[in-house]
Amino acid sequence: MGTQKITIEPVTRIEGHAKVTIHMKDDGSVEHAYLHVNEFRGFEKFCEGRLYFEMPSITPRICGICPVSHHLASAKAGDVLQGTPPPRPASLLRELMHMGQVIQSHGMHFFELAGPDLLLGFDADPAIRNVVGLIGANAPLTLQAVNLRKFGQEIIRITGGRRIHPNFAVPGGVNKALHPKERDEILQGLDQAIATIQTAIQIMKGWAEANQEVINRFAVFSTGYFGLVTPQNSLELYDGDIRLVDAAGKQLEKFNDQKYLDYIAEHVESWSYLKFPYYKKMGWPQGVYRVGPLGRLNASDQLDTPLANAEFKLFRAIGNGRPVEHTLYYHYARLIEALFAAEKVRVLLDDPDILSTDILNTHKDYRGEGVGVLEAPRGTLFHHYWADETGKLTRVNLIVATGHNNWAMSNAVDSVAKTYVKGPNVTEGMLNRVEAAIRAYDPCLSCSTHAIGQMPIEVEFIDPQGNCIQTVSRG
Amino acid sequence: MAKPKVSSDWLAGCAGCHMSLLDMDERIIKVAELVDLRATPITDLKEPDASGVDVGVLEGGINNTTNEEVVKTMRKRCKVLVALGDCAVFGGVPALRNFFTIEESLRRAYVETESTDSEGKIPDDPELCHPTRVRALSEVVPVDVFVPGCPPDADVIFYVLAELAQGRVPVLKDDLLHWH
Numbered sequence: 092m093g094t095q096k097i098t099i100e101p102v103t104r105i106e107g108h109a110k111v112t113i114h115m116k117d118d119g120s121v122e123h124a125y126l127h128v129n130e131f132r133g134f135e136k137f138c139e140g141r142l143y144f145e146m147p148s149i150t151p152r153i154c155g156i157c158p159v160s161h162h163l164a165s166a167k168a169g170d171v172l173q174g175t176p177p178p179r180p181a182s183l184l185r186e187l188m189h190m191g192q193v194i195q196s197h198g199m200h201f202f203e204l205a206g207p208d209l210l211l212g213f214d215a216d217p218a219i220r221n222v223v224g225l226i227g228a229n230a231p232l233t234l235q236a237v238n239l240r241k242f243g244q245e246i247i248r249i250t251g252g253r254r255i256h257p258n259f260a261v262p263g264g265v266n267k268a269l270h271p272k273e274r275d276e277i278l279q280g281l282d283q284a285i286a287t288i289q290t291a292i293q294i295m296k297g298w299a300e301a302n303q304e305v306i307n308r309f310a311v312f313s314t315g316y317f318g319l320v321t322p323q324n325s326l327e328l329y330d331g332d333i334r335l336v337d338a339a340g341k342q343l344e345k346f347n348d349q350k351y352l353d354y355i356a357e358h359v360e361s362w363s364y365l366k367f368p369y370y371k372k373m374g375w376p377q378g379v380y381r382v383g384p385l386g387r388l389n390a391s392d393q394l395d396t397p398l399a400n401a402e403f404k405l406f407r408a409i410g411n412g413r414p415v416e417h418t419l420y421y422h423y424a425r426l427i428e429a430l431f432a433a434e435k436v437r438v439l440l441d442d443p444d445i446l447s448t449d450i451l452n453t454h455k456d457y458r459g460e461g462v463g464v465l466e467a468p469r470g471t472l473f474h475h476y477w478a479d480e481t482g483k484l485t486r487v488n489l490i491v492a493t494g495h496n497n498w499a500m501s502n503a504v505d506s507v508a509k510t511y512v513k514g515p516n517v518t519e520g521m522l523n524r525v526e527a528a529i530r531a532y533d534p535c536l537s538c539s540t541h542a543i544g545q546m547p548i549e550v551e552f553i554d555p556q557g558n559c560i561q562t563v564s565r566g
Numbered sequence: 567m568a569k570p571k572v573s574s575d576w577l578a579g580c581a582g583c584h585m586s587l588l589d590m591d592e593r594i595i596k597v598a599e600l601v602d603l604r605a606t607p608i609t610d611l612k613e614p615d616a617s618g619v620d621v622g623v624l625e626g627g628i629n630n631t632t633n634e635e636v637v638k639t640m641r642k643r644c645k646v647l648v649a650l651g652d653c654a655v656f657g658g659v660p661a662l663r664n665f666f667t668i669e670e671s672l673r674r675a676y677v678e679t680e681s682t683d684s685e686g687k688i689p690d691d692p693e694l695c696h697p698t699r700v701r702a703l704s705e706v707v708p709v710d711v712f713v714p715g716c717p718p719d720a721d722v723i724f725y726v727l728a729e730l731a732q733g734r735v736p737v738l739k740d741d742l743l744h745w746h
Contacts (some may be wrong), residue, residue, distance in 0.1 A: 103610050106581050112693060127693045129632060133671030135679060137662040152659035155582020217610035223598045241591045254589050255582045255717050356683040359676050362691035488680045
């Protein structure tokens, strides 16, 4: 029997559509494993001809998990395009909505998507290795998790009218001020949300302690790291310059978001609908970097809220002065960010400007081009629009959070497959670890395939003539 | 009576309808009591049971060859098929692509975009599906229950699932069709 190919389709507990093919050697070891992102939607084309101010309504339909990211990035691009920097209260309110999203997205990922692997085990029966299984294993904890997600979603609803695909940010500001009662309603749930996140952090740290060996051999590799920072190089999620550090943590660049085309480019591979961004000066593939929670914490020097910063110091100590390279520590980094976002909610709600009704700048200085960038839960999101003098879009370019991690996810899949998958008797648990490598990055493939959309897993064994010998799938 | 088996999947959409399902908050625990959740994007079974499920729920329209296969398999294996959300019901925002040719859309994404490097090319590996015209589910298979909304409210999804779980066909009218 010659080369075999295993296909995992669909990859589950991730957002969107993907499959993995694992090419095996004669001796049952892995030759190479590929992550194929298998959907194409075409937002960059079909938004041409729309009006730029429609984009905060259209682009959230790229992703229903983090619609707020697209909603706000789109409005930010519109701010620049029509020359209307938003008044401070509007920026605070947008940031508040964004923190709600980070809390719900990160919280849901830890408990509902990745949690079953950590809490029930990589080798648990796939029929119960899910959120329903978690309810069975620990109902009170699951209920806390549900309520954490609810807390984040309610911030989005209170600001934007609805939990998914809200209608709030417009170029130049927002369309609704915050009522004092609404502020108090959010504040009421905040302590519990923080307590739940802290519980999750304890669970994660306990798991890490018990599984140190797994963490150390599970897709650990060097890349650059990329994310928004404040002028003092603190973590920033809504608005700031972009910082790129190298594998040793040394700053390579710090640049204004409007100039992104000078620094990053996207590579295309024939086997994936998801493109591969890289740092232009180093070229492809030397210039690959990671984004999202691990990327951002590695690119930051500190966090500006006390609880999260204390945890951040413990996190960075893992790297001993260098960036943390372990794929599985994405889960830890994600929870630290959730804690940061929750603390940030209080900072924002305590700001006297948060209740101001000065929420829209109507003095336009129309430029016809604008870039909007922020840190989506999964990484740095770019919206770039060009419009004619009537406001009709002539060109649209999007670089979506998950895309930046495409090389890293592909490499993690290959690395984990080589570490854990051994033929001829491939088990479901081996394949689940390959999926878990993808899950750690919390990819949003609908986003990344705005451009794309679906992520399934099935494994095929292929002989050297290309015939499929065996298919292993879950179902 | 055995719990009704429910399977779901997402196609050319944004996952927002599944997120709206989670927005029923603590009622999700009630749903888990009422139904047996089989293959879904948030569970680890990969496709609807070959022996069949009672309810199949699909979010998103059909915009490629893989989606077509998923829809046909689901139709074959489920007794009641639910089109969840605007994309599944009539194509939704992704159907805007139908104003352009597929070639134009692919060229923009993989060759012409300003950030794509000079070696950009349209992905064409045999492992990948082929994009097609974007269609509503009912253009490809018969659909039993239509639940519009972008996304439909969590309350509506809860009502639909609870009715189906108790062997009734949900009727959507008045407040249940209210657009937020």
